[in-house]
Amino acid sequence: MSNRINSQIHYNVFTLLQQLDSGVMNHFAWLRDLHRAMICQEFDSDSPNLLHDAHCHCKFGRWYEANQPEGLLDSTLFREIGVLHKEMHDAAREMLQEQIDLQKVHPGVYTRFMDSAIHFKVAVRQFQANLIERVCVVDQLTGAWNRHVMYYKLGQEQERLNRNGGHCCFCMVDIDRFKDVNDTYGHQIGDMVLRRVAEILSASLRKYDTIFRYGGEEFLLCLPAADEPEASLLLERLRADIEETPIHVNGHAEPLRVTASFGVACLSSGRDIEEVIAEADHALMWAKSDGRNCVRIWADGL
Secondary structure, eight states, X not given: OOSSOOGGGGSOHHHHHHHHHHHHHHHHHHHHHHHHHHHHTOOOTTOGGGSTTGGGTSHHHHHHHHOOOTTOTTOHHHHHHHHHHHHHHHHHHHHHHHHHHHSSOOHXXXXXXXXXXXXXXXXXXXXXXXXXHHHHHBOTTTOSBOHHHHHHHHHHHHHHHHHHOOOEEEEEEEETTHHHHHHHHOHHHHHHHHHHHHHHHHHHSOTTOEEEEEETTEEEEEEETOOHHHHHHHHHHHHHHHHHOXXXXXXXXXXXXXXXXXXXXXXXXXXXXXXXXXXXXXXXXXXXXXXXXXXXXXXXXO
């Protein structure tokens, strides 16, 4: 799954899981009816299973074609499900047509059909598992990774540094005076601000950077292969993007504007992740005490 904000989270994941479950049950019912037709020779020359676009006529196919949630079309596995579903129906049509024409089915034709049916079911189940994982490890408000997966992913980066050396920076980000936003506009607008800031951060990060919802109005950024000067340049750009981006609020003529403070610390080979996060947090407190809306980098003795 992408490290960036993913538009798929705005679709109701639980509804999608239920629809996929229903689709699997419909698939089994279709499979049952198909086998009964083969074994009991209940053939219908008008059966939709004999159509070249049969995959568009079954219940799953109608759902797949009509209800593709925004953001899922760029999912390789979701597209693969559509391809496998069509291949399964193509194999079923070949098998049925052979039974009608020859009164028997070659073992290879039947095996090809069953393999395609199994591959389709496995792909759907894998996609469901991916959705469940997303619910468990992604913050549903902002789309950032949550703390349940944060230490695992940071540990992966630490292992990479231990093997190969190099640079990596952690950055704590805190929205300035966020309590004032909640007190003035309400928590619903506060949630909107959190989402918008997360979107700004995600849009400006490099493709291999990672954003985590650390808690409340705080985010943690992992910046692989970035030393202090490079991290400082990147984060200064993020800071400016947040400051310069108006957040339009319904019912208010003037857009809301917020700023954020950034605290940076460097991870190196053999260092403890918790220690580096604590240093980034100290640098963040320095940024807060230094007037907010700035980037500060941890140094020994800070």
